[in-house]
Amino acid sequence: MSKYMSDALKYELAQEMGVADRIQGSDYGNLTSRECGNFVKLAIQRAERSML
Template sequence: MAKLLSDALKYELAAEMGVAHKIQGRDYGELTSRECGNFVKLALLRAERARL
């Protein structure tokens, strides 16, 4: 999935989740597994809404 989303969209999703401060640059190592799961869910919701 990482290759399918632009860096700008990834940052926008992280900001919406309130974890943008944890993903400085391309390092997502500071995110917990729960935050990563929520990140994926949010990305999928965005994709589904864009299709409608």
């Protein structure tokens, strides 16, 4: 995923979701599957808004 999104953007999305405190560097392994799915959903929504 880092190939398409900057680390800063990923951290910003994690903050928006309220899970930034569980991210260690670029390791998102402490997130649940549901949180990862919601993370991707939020990233897609953000990309779609930027295209309009």
